[in-house]
Amino acid sequence: MQSITSNQNKRVKEWRKMQSKKGRLASGQYLIEGWHIVNEAIKHGKQLKALIVTDATFLTQLSIDEGEVDTYLITPEVAKHISTTETPQGIFAVLETADYHESIPEKLGGSWLMLDNVQDPGNIGTMVRTADAAGMNGIVFGEGTVDIYNPKVVRSMQGSQFHIRLYTGNLNDWLTAFKKHNVPTYGTELNERALSYDEIASTKQFALIMGNEGNGVSKELLDKTDQNLYIPMNGEAESLNVAVATGILIFHFIK
Amino acid sequence: MQSITSNQNKRVKEWRKMQSKKGRLASGQYLIEGWHIVNEAIKHGKQLKALIVTDATFLTQLSIDEGEVDTYLITPEVAKHISTTETPQGIFAVLETADYHESIPEKLGGSWLMLDNVQDPGNIGTMVRTADAAGMNGIVFGEGTVDIYNPKVVRSMQGSQFHIRLYTGNLNDWLTAFKKHNVPTYGTELNERALSYDEIASTKQFALIMGNEGNGVSKELLDKTDQNLYIPMNGEAESLNVAVATGILIFHFIK
Numbered sequence: 129m130q131s132i133t134s135n136q137n138k139r140v141k142e143w144r145k146m147q148s149k150k151g152r153l154a155s156g157q158y159l160i161e162g163w164h165i166v167n168e169a170i171k172h173g174k175q176l177k178a179l180i181v182t183d184a185t186f187l188t189q190l191s192i193d194e195g196e197v198d199t200y201l202i203t204p205e206v207a208k209h210i211s212t213t214e215t216p217q218g219i220f221a222v223l224e225t226a227d228y229h230e231s232i233p234e235k236l237g238g239s240w241l242m243l244d245n246v247q248d249p250g251n252i253g254t255m256v257r258t259a260d261a262a263g264m265n266g267i268v269f270g271e272g273t274v275d276i277y278n279p280k281v282v283r284s285m286q287g288s289q290f291h292i293r294l295y296t297g298n299l300n301d302w303l304t305a306f307k308k309h310n311v312p313t314y315g316t317e318l319n320e321r322a323l324s325y326d327e328i329a330s331t332k333q334f335a336l337i338m339g340n341e342g343n344g345v346s347k348e349l350l351d352k353t354d355q356n357l358y359i360p361m362n363g364e365a366e367s368l369n370v371a372v373a374t375g376i377l378i379f380h381f382i383k
Numbered sequence: 384m385q386s387i388t389s390n391q392n393k394r395v396k397e398w399r400k401m402q403s404k405k406g407r408l409a410s411g412q413y414l415i416e417g418w419h420i421v422n423e424a425i426k427h428g429k430q431l432k433a434l435i436v437t438d439a440t441f442l443t444q445l446s447i448d449e450g451e452v453d454t455y456l457i458t459p460e461v462a463k464h465i466s467t468t469e470t471p472q473g474i475f476a477v478l479e480t481a482d483y484h485e486s487i488p489e490k491l492g493g494s495w496l497m498l499d500n501v502q503d504p505g506n507i508g509t510m511v512r513t514a515d516a517a518g519m520n521g522i523v524f525g526e527g528t529v530d531i532y533n534p535k536v537v538r539s540m541q542g543s544q545f546h547i548r549l550y551t552g553n554l555n556d557w558l559t560a561f562k563k564h565n566v567p568t569y570g571t572e573l574n575e576r577a578l579s580y581d582e583i584a585s586t587k588q589f590a591l592i593m594g595n596e597g598n599g600v601s602k603e604l605l606d607k608t609d610q611n612l613y614i615p616m617n618g619e620a621e622s623l624n625v626a627v628a629t630g631i632l633i634f635h636f637i638k
Contacts, residue, residue, distance in 0.1 A: 250505070254624045263617030291619035326638050359634065362518025364546035369509045372630035375623065379614065379631045383581050 129184060129199045135209045139200065143180070143210040143222065149275045152225055158277040161211055161220045166190070168287030174223055182207050182218030212279040225277050229295045232302060236309040237333060238265035239382065242299050244349055245272035245340040246370065253284020254371035255338065260288035262378045267292060270299040272340075299337065303352050306335045313337070315345045315353040316377065318367055322356035325376070330383040338374050384439060384454045390464045394455065398435070398465040398477065404530045407480055413532040416466055416475045421445070423542030429478055437462050437473030467534040480532050484550045487557060491564040492588060493520035494637065497554050499604055500527035500595040501625065508539020509626035510593065515543035517633045522547060525554040527595075554592065558607050561590045568592070570600045570608040571632065573622055577611035580631070585638040593629050 132140060145151030146159045157177055160166060169176065170191055180200045181187060187194060207216045241259045246252050252274055259267055269276050276294050295302075306313050313335045314328070337353065339345030350356050359373055368376070387395060400406030401414045412432055415421060424431065425446055435455045436442060442449060462471045496514045501507050507529055514522050524531050531549050550557075561568050568590045569583070592608065594600030605611055614628055623631070 254627060257620045258623060258627050260618045261616040261620035261623050263619075286620075288620055361516040362637070363515045364518075365512045365516035365541075365543055368513060368516050368630065369626065371624065372509060372513050372627055375627035375631045376634045380634075382617070 129187075129194075129201050131201045132206055133203050135206055137206075139178075140202070140206055140210060143178075143220070146222070147210075147212055147279055149278070152275070152277050156225055157222050158225050158282065159210065159220055159222055159279070160282060161213065161279075162217045162283070163219055165282070165287045166219050166221050168290055169221060169223060172287075172290035174290060176221045177224065178222040180207075180210075180220040180222075182216075186219055213283070229293060230297060232295075232297065232305045236305055236311060238311075239332065239378075240264065240266050240268065240306070240311070240335040241374070241378070242268045242270060242302060242335060242337040243273040244270045244299055244337050244345050245343070246338065247274060247341055248370075249274050249278050249280030250284050251341065251369070251371045252281050253286070253288075255374045256281075256285045256288045256292065256294070258371065258375045258378060260292045262382050264292060264378070264382075266295055268295045268297055268299065268302050270297070270302075299349055300352065302335070303349065307354075311335050312355070313353040314377075315339075315350040315356040316373065317350065317356045317358050318344050322358040324360050325357040325380055326360075328355070328357065328381070330381055332382070334381050336374075336377060336381070338370055338377075341370055384442075384449075384456050386456045387461055388458050390461055392461075394433075395457070395461055395465060398433075398475070401477070402465075402467055402534055404533070407530070407532050411480055412477050413480050413537065414465065414475055414477055414534070415537060416468065416534075417472045417538070418474055420537070420542045421474050421476050423545055424476060424478060427542075427545035429545060431476045432479065433477040435462075435465075435475040435477075437471075441474055468538070484548060485552060487550075487552065487560045491560055491566060493566075494587065494633075495519065495521050495523065495561070495566070495590040496629070496633070497523045497525060497557060497590060497592040498528040499525045499554055499592050499600050500598070501593065502529060502596055503625075504529050504533050504535030505539050506596065506624070506626045507536050508541070508543075510629045511536075511540045511543045511547065511549070513626065513630045513633060515547045517637050519547060519633070519637075521550060523550045523552055523554065523557050525552070525557075554604055555607065557590070558604065562609075566590050567610070568608040569632075570594075570605040570611040571628065572605065572611045572613050573599050577613040579615050580612040580635055581615075583610070583612065583636070585636055587637070589636050591629075591632060591636070593625055593632075596625050 176197045178198045315337045431452045433453045570592045
């Protein structure tokens, strides 16, 4: 176990750089932090490129073979430096960003969620967890949507990236591919020009696009879907939170 | 219009105290901030006890009669002092916390949401917005749930407290009252001991309890409901976000 006490250490600088998309693209790696998500990564057999702790005894509480992973003991100051939380738990791991699947699978089927320019990392993480809970096949992060490995997205996903496949891509291309494979595509609109969602029968095959918190799904994509849906609202609230709307729609579909 | 430049000003101290529940209980008032929510309060005819801006021209952009409300011009420093956001918009208003309805209405009917020990202000605000969007009749903040007028809850509700009636009370007493009025009561469990929610037909009369993010609804309340429900999950995520689960259940009920 290597001990690191300085924020100027070369490795610490590398880990810190993983907070930015540029840094993650350069290294092909990202940092996870906290007991729950590190345990989830180990449970799902992800290869840890490094395991970083503020207390050597932490290692005994993890189901890992110490010989197979590079381990580092850091000070609380270093933990604070590489963490994006205010009170780091003192346990981190480095993973490969291997889940940046950029090409569309040759066979497409089942249920899919597409994110068009969604901005709030907390919303994105909650949407990924919801799709995961529903047992969906995959999620596509469209251009303009916050990066999959943004530290706040990673924290909010709570390990769902180990359960459900996450893709990055052009949603126009994905829509074309879904059509080719006869997967019905649905956009969501905030107004009643669309069809009420509960007029669609539950189904195992669908691709649903959720949009930006303020502006919804882009017109270009709405024009290309098989059908656009809205959620009827009897009350006065102007809109539902996008993650709540996602839950209502997905769980209606899979029912 | 009174000008205030010091954080030591008596009124500024009063406004700042409204950040704490103790301060709100003592004054019977709370502070709202930001254009959207101040406009919502005015639109819904709420009497502003004070209107506080960092720029006098802001007043011309509001639909208010300046003679009917005490207005204050403050500096950006004072705004920062009384705000709970990092980048205040420079517009605040003081309202009465008149919506702390603590007694159970004599006539009870329609659809209700009860919050048992819910802790995250963002979740609470999102749940209130969801119940508002669904056109529900009221929400009861049970003991242990974060205060209705907690600044983060207020921000997250986005003005829904002007549309839907919010109560504070003992959920046991409320359950008794719903039973007396023949309103079916439902608890939610994170496991399959309960009934799958989609076995319940949609209905206009129901009282739904949502629980703490980690521990769910307390056993004492679950023992007292007519029926407890769960949301079947096919995937690997351990749980849904409580606000997402609330949306799925409520929109199933009201469909």
